[in-house]
Amino acid sequence: xxxxxxxxxxxxxxxxxxxxxxxxxxxxxxxxxxxxxxxxxxxxxxxxxxxxxxxxxxxxxxxxxxxxxxxxxxxxxxxxxxxxxxxxxxxxxxxxxxxxxxxxxxxxxxxxxxxxxxxxxxxxxxxxxxxxxxxxxxxxxxxxxxxxxxxxxxxxxxxxxxxxxxxxxxxxxxxxxxxxxxxxxxxxxxxxxxxxxxxxxxxxxxxxxxxxxxxxxxxxxxxxxxxxxxxxxxxxxxxxxxxxxxxxxxxxxxxxxxxxxxxxxxxxxxxxxxxxxxxxxxxxxxxxxxxxxxxxxxxxxxxxxxxxxxxxxxxxxxxxxxxxxxxxxxxxxxxxxxxxxxxxxxxxxxxxxxxxxxxxxxxxxxxxxxxxxxxxxxxxxxxxxxxxxxxxx
Amino acid sequence: xxxxxxxxxxxxxxxxxxxxxxxxxxxxxxxxxxxxxxxxxxxxxxxxxxxxxxxxxxxxxxxxxxxxxxxxxxxxxxxxxxxxxxxxxxxxxxxxxxxxxxxxxxxxxxxxxxxxxxxxxxxxxxxxxxxxxxxxxxxxxxxxxxxxxxxxxxxxxx
Amino acid sequence: xxxxxxxxxxxxxxxxxxxxxxxxxxxxxxxxxxxxxxxxxxxxxxxxxxxxxxxxxxxxxxxxxxxxxxxxxxxxxxxxxxxxxxxxxxxxxxxxxxxxxxxxxxxxxxxxxxxxxxxxxxxxxxxxxxxxxxxxxxxxxxxxxxxxxxxxxxxxxxxxxxxxxxxxxxxxxxxxxxxxxxxxxxxxxxxxxxxxxxxxxxxxxxxxxxxxxxxxxxxxxxxxxxxxxxxxxxxxxxxxxxxxx
Numbered sequence: 001x002x003x004x005x006x007x008x009x010x011x012x013x014x015x016x017x018x019x020x021x022x023x024x025x026x027x028x029x030x031x032x033x034x035x036x037x038x039x040x041x042x043x044x045x046x047x048x049x050x051x052x053x054x055x056x057x058x059x060x061x062x063x064x065x066x067x068x069x070x071x072x073x074x075x076x077x078x079x080x081x082x083x084x085x086x087x088x089x090x091x092x093x094x095x096x097x098x099x100x101x102x103x104x105x106x107x108x109x110x111x112x113x114x115x116x117x118x119x120x121x122x123x124x125x126x127x128x129x130x131x132x133x134x135x136x137x138x139x140x141x142x143x144x145x146x147x148x149x150x151x152x153x154x155x156x157x158x159x160x161x162x163x164x165x166x167x168x169x170x171x172x173x174x175x176x177x178x179x180x181x182x183x184x185x186x187x188x189x190x191x192x193x194x195x196x197x198x199x200x201x202x203x204x205x206x207x208x209x210x211x212x213x214x215x216x217x218x219x220x221x222x223x224x225x226x227x228x229x230x231x232x233x234x235x236x237x238x239x240x241x242x243x244x245x246x247x248x249x250x251x252x253x254x255x256x257x258x259x260x261x262x263x264x265x266x267x268x269x270x271x272x273x274x275x276x277x278x279x280x281x282x283x284x285x286x287x288x289x290x291x292x293x294x295x296x297x298x299x300x301x302x303x304x305x306x307x308x309x310x311x312x313x314x315x316x317x318x319x320x321x322x323x324x325x326x327x328x329x330x331x332x333x334x335x336x337x338x339x340x341x342x343x344x345x346x347x348x349x350x351x352x353x354x355x356x357x358x359x360x361x362x363x364x365x366x367x368x369x370x371x372x373x374x375x376x377x378x379x380x381x382x383x384x385x386x387x388x389x390x391x392x393x
Numbered sequence: 394x395x396x397x398x399x400x401x402x403x404x405x406x407x408x409x410x411x412x413x414x415x416x417x418x419x420x421x422x423x424x425x426x427x428x429x430x431x432x433x434x435x436x437x438x439x440x441x442x443x444x445x446x447x448x449x450x451x452x453x454x455x456x457x458x459x460x461x462x463x464x465x466x467x468x469x470x471x472x473x474x475x476x477x478x479x480x481x482x483x484x485x486x487x488x489x490x491x492x493x494x495x496x497x498x499x500x501x502x503x504x505x506x507x508x509x510x511x512x513x514x515x516x517x518x519x520x521x522x523x524x525x526x527x528x529x530x531x532x533x534x535x536x537x538x539x540x541x542x543x544x545x546x547x548x549x550x551x
Numbered sequence: 552x553x554x555x556x557x558x559x560x561x562x563x564x565x566x567x568x569x570x571x572x573x574x575x576x577x578x579x580x581x582x583x584x585x586x587x588x589x590x591x592x593x594x595x596x597x598x599x600x601x602x603x604x605x606x607x608x609x610x611x612x613x614x615x616x617x618x619x620x621x622x623x624x625x626x627x628x629x630x631x632x633x634x635x636x637x638x639x640x641x642x643x644x645x646x647x648x649x650x651x652x653x654x655x656x657x658x659x660x661x662x663x664x665x666x667x668x669x670x671x672x673x674x675x676x677x678x679x680x681x682x683x684x685x686x687x688x689x690x691x692x693x694x695x696x697x698x699x700x701x702x703x704x705x706x707x708x709x710x711x712x713x714x715x716x717x718x719x720x721x722x723x724x725x726x727x728x729x730x731x732x733x734x735x736x737x738x739x740x741x742x743x744x745x746x747x748x749x750x751x752x753x754x755x756x757x758x759x760x761x762x763x764x765x766x767x768x769x770x771x772x773x774x775x776x777x778x779x780x781x782x783x784x785x786x787x788x789x790x791x792x793x794x795x796x
Contacts, residue, residue, distance in 0.1 A: 309479050311480035314479050387447070450611075509777065511777050
């Protein structure tokens, strides 16, 4: 059965070139970077090389890059690490309502520990309200965390504008620190720190054709951080634990490659994406696009389809070998649909009927055309058994 | 005295097929009823139901409508049709319920009033706890339909 | 624009919170008054859907059993803090308003049922509490045996009120089950320190037959006891269940 994978925002395959570069560190080159013998020194060189490569892409210093085990871990390290380092200077933190759960749950946990959190609203397209941000900044604000691009609806935030607002507010001081989760932005958007104006940034490997289980945190040398994982002093005592050399090497190579292909690939994907969106909205009645139509990740198509439910749509597509994800409540214990969709003011019934298609490097127009053949049939079938009647427009 | 504490596995408990490589998200029975739902009412404009009931709410992600036809003499459910907006578990639950109350000549409506979501779940081969409410809704819709029938039946007799 | 047609217009009435009472660890009773008119009619054992008037929890409603009786000054629900929705209910301040739907459900004994067994797991006590109080007020001609399971005494809602009814009404008996209690609770008579099982039901009921069983509580509790009763040849027509999820 033909398999069409359209869930690249969840994870991607590992590019074969990247895999090849990783393999020596899973085979003969197995040293522990903390060992002082030759085997260890070779491993150490590999991760320092990886670090330097990433620093070049970000236009940062190598010592400002910390490797972690995932994007989630980087987010946790940023939120908890900064909150605890500066807690005697203030206890107010600002996040957006559409942050990744890694950021939101960390903020909620800090709330239970006595910190005050402001959850910024977004507009109907998912962009945060800058006026609300300005009003929320206070004397005791120590951290602002707003994701660069959203994993569900693809909306891109005006990060440099937000940075300007924060820098203007803090004048010559350091606080509040500005963190952004850029896991979805890598490979699609500019990551240069000086352009963005952020102090801290999260990245990970699983969405850029690199391996899973590795991430990094860029943290400006001016910013203090309390580590989460302590022990043997690795990563400048910011993240203990024997480094997974193969994954780190893979991550850096993947980011290098993604950066190299970025401009051309973004163009190609944008064209495909817009074609896909146009045809869905035209050929499937009672459908709508979620997120911003233009300030949007090049590969993200998130739609709500009236009268049918997301998990059903997803499973029927799955049967046809088309792999996507949904904003319906099927995986959450709370029975609530996607918090991101609800934050944009979308009706819950439409949030339950949402599908996310995220295109990738191997996605072709042929594949999209095939999906466009199958999807209307599935929608039709589910609508014939649905108890919801849609008014014919 | 049995002192075994049956450890409850939280999270996605599916069927025995859980560890097979090519396993589906729910049980094979659920899969069958989802891809081949029984007793769907495709066109309700001319269907003369004995009773109708609805449960759930699109805002909550599941809503089902049930239509039944009852044999006046035997008080057994002859036919049960339905339509559902919802996930695979919701569609499979309503489908299975419609089979359970019409098989073997049809269920007596008194017995059908006592139908429990647990019974539907048993026939489906189980569902994760977080999907329990799908079977509850099917049950509620059926009860509404039976009560609707009883109300109409009572008033037609008087 | 996506427009839905047959959305059942929910009858939601606005209610205002008049009082809050702490019943047990993490369990509170919320007492409401309707903003307009009188409290609707309901049968003890029924439940209502409660909505927040803003988008606090995404606009969805959740079902809660009514813990007051018809004729009470307020309409009460008793909520255990488990997740986000119940947490938000716990944070409700007096004079705040919510939406409450018309009462629904069939989880109550019918007229012909005389010998009744209630099996309550934790906060599953709420519908039974309403039924028991109502029957007590009317001195109904019913024999009721309540088996009420909780982790500890401190987590047991309505313990004093139920014990008081049992003391004053010989047709109502209770056995409390504490599954994680360490302390010696001398004040509570009729207790067991394990989970409810059929052997214990037989011990107290002597005979399982000719009784109507009502099981209410978390899904696991209800399903397990339902299976056990079925294994002991109790037919489904004699069992009613309500699972809290």
